[in-house]
Every structure is written in C-alpha cells, then in structure tokens.
Amino acid sequence: MEGIWMTVAFYLLAATILGSALLVVMLRNIVHSVLWLAVCFVAMAGLFLTLDADFLAAVQVLVYAGAVCIMVVFGIMLIQRGDMGSTNLFNSQTKAAAGVVALVLVVCGYLSATTQWVGTAVAVPEQTVENIADILLSKYVIPFEVAALLLLVALVGAIFLAKEVKADGHND
Amino acid sequence: MVTTISLTHYMVLSALLFGIGLFGVLAKRNAIAVLICIELMLNAVNINLVAISKYITPTLFTGQLFAIFVITVAAAEVGVGLAIIIAIYRNRVSVNLDDFDWLKW
Numbered sequence: 637m638e639g640i641w642m643t644v645a646f647y648l649l650a651a652t653i654l655g656s657a658l659l660v661v662m663l664r665n666i667v668h669s670v671l672w673l674a675v676c677f678v679a680m681a682g683l684f685l686t687l688d689a690d691f692l693a694a695v696q697v698l699v700y701a702g703a704v705c706i707m708v709v710f711g712i713m714l715i716q717r718g719d720m721g722s723t724n725l726f727n728s729q730t731k732a733a734a735g736v737v738a739l740v741l742v743v744c745g746y747l748s749a750t751t752q753w754v755g756t757a758v759a760v761p762e763q764t765v766e767n768i769a770d771i772l773l774s775k776y777v778i779p780f781e782v783a784a785l786l787l788l789v790a791l792v793g794a795i796f797l798a799k800e801v802k803a804d805g806h807n808d
Numbered sequence: 809m810v811t812t813i814s815l816t817h818y819m820v821l822s823a824l825l826f827g828i829g830l831f832g833v834l835a836k837r838n839a840i841a842v843l844i845c846i847e848l849m850l851n852a853v854n855i856n857l858v859a860i861s862k863y864i865t866p867t868l869f870t871g872q873l874f875a876i877f878v879i880t881v882a883a884a885e886v887g888v889g890l891a892i893i894i895a896i897y898r899n900r901v902s903v904n905l906d907d908f909d910w911l912k913w
Contacts, residue, residue: 646813653821654825661832661836661845669844673844676851686813687818689875691872692854692858692875695876696879699879700851700882704882711840711893712840714894715840725837725838726836732834733834734835737831753863758867760861761866776873779877783880786880786884790883795891
C-alpha cells in the first residue's frame with residue numbers, strides 16, 4: 637500500500653474507529669455497545685497494519701476482539717436482568733463530563749499541533765516479530781516476567797473475587 | 809501535502825478516541841460501560857505508542873513493545889474488574905455506580 641491508498645485506508649479506518657466508539661458510548665443497550673466495541677477493536681487492528689505493526693494487529697484481534705469482548709459479554713449475561721433496552725444510561729453529570737473532555741481535547745490538540753517532531757524517513761523493518769522478540773527477551777526480560785506474574789495474580793484474584801460466597805460469610 | 813498521513817493525524821485520532829472514552833467513563837451509569845470505556849482510552853494510548861514508534865524510532869520497536877505491555881495489563885484489568893463487579897452485584901443486586909455509596913456518610 638502506497639501513497640493515496642494509505643491515505644484512503646487511514647481515513648476509512650479512523651472514521652470506523654471514531655463512529656463505533658461513539659456508538660459504544662451513546663447506545664442504550666449495553667450488549668449492542670459491546671458489539672460495536674468489537675468493531676472498533678478490529679478497525680484498530682487495521683490501523684496498526686497501516687502503521688507497519690502486523691504482530692500487534694494480530695495481538696489486537698486475538699486479545700481485544702476475541703477475549704476481552706467475549707469476557708465482557710459473559711459478565712453482562714451474569715449480571716443483567718430484565719429489560720436490556722435501558723441498561724446503558726447516562727448519569728446526572730453529563731455536562732461536567734463534556735466540559736472536562738472538551739478541555740482535554742483542546743490541550744491535546746494544541747500540543748499535537750504545535751510540537752515539532754524530529755521524524756525519520758527510515759522504514760520500519762519487515763520482521764516485526766523477530767525484532768520484538770529480541771528486545772522482549774533480552775533488554776525487557778524483567779518486565780516480561782513481571783507481566784506473566786501479573787496475569788497469574790489477575791487470574792487467581794478474578795477467580796477468588798467472583799466465587800460464590802456462602803451464607804455464613806466464609807469464603808471456602 | 810494533503811495526501812500524506814503524518815504523525816499528527818494519528819495523534820489527533822488518538823486524542824479524539826481518548827476523549828470519547830473519557831466522556832464514557834465520566835458520564836456512564838453502568839459499571840460495565842465504564843470498564844469498556846477504559847478499554848477505549850487504553851486503545852487510544854496504544855495508537856499513540858505505535859505511531860510514535862513508526863515515525864520517530866522505527867528500528868527500536870520500544871513503542872510496539874510497550875503497546876504489548878499495555879494490552880497485557882488491560883486484559884488483566886478487565887478480568888479483575890468484571891470479577892469485582894460480579895461480587896458487588898451479589899451484595900447489592902445493582903450495577904448502577906450511583907448505588908455504590910458504602911464509603912459515603
């Protein structure tokens with residue numbers, strides 16, 4: 637993909653991401669929100685492909701569109717009862733939230749418009765997996781191990797928290 | 809040139825996505841909706857990391873590596889968050905964040 641096609645791809649993917657993210661926030665049925673969240677994640681995998689990060693695109697589809705969305709749907713099915721049509725409403729501080737968001741957007745827009753980036757014309761190497769593996773298992777091996785430990789702790793913690801509590805209050 | 813996509817394009821997209829996610833976090837009533845809006849914000853950060861990795865340090869791969877760590881932490885966060893929400897639902901039979909006021913007096 638070169639030139640004009642890259643531009644077309646970027647704008648199409650950006651429109652998909654922003655539109656589906658807006659639908660995630662605006663829809664009143666939370667199951668529909670999660671479905672649009674999956675659309676948003678898949679479009680973001682496409683955006684990673686335009687950024688020459690193909691391994692990350694695969695991880696995005698596997699972890700986010702595959703695992704996280706399904707897990708959230710299971711959570712909703714365990715929790716929600718009755719009418720699904722009004723499960724995802726706004727609270728009473730919508731105006732204050734809009735103000736905060738406008739402030740964040742103005743600051744971010746100003747900073748990204750005024751910053752002078754020292755860019756390079758070097759292309760990203762073709763073998764992303766090999767390069768990522770090299771630094772992941774050499775320079776960043778300790779964060780890698782800590783991430784593995786974090787996943788284990790999160791797994792055990794999630795099982796413990798979601799386990800049924802007996803009537804006498806003991807967690808056994 | 810209008811037709812080339814620069815780093816600023818990705819920055820603006822990421823800022824807009826972050827704003828949408830932040831609005832959802834602040835203005836939503838359902839705890840699960842807040843959780844998925846946090847996912848949107850983390851994804852906005854990932855776009856920034858990967859874009860900077862491509863345009864500024866294309867051969868170092870640090871940005872892509874940190875995006876992978878962010879994805880890991882986000883997955884762990886969703887698991888524990890959903891477990892906490894399910895545990896709270898058992899006590900209060902509600903996922904409305906306005907009902908969670910034990911610590912208020």
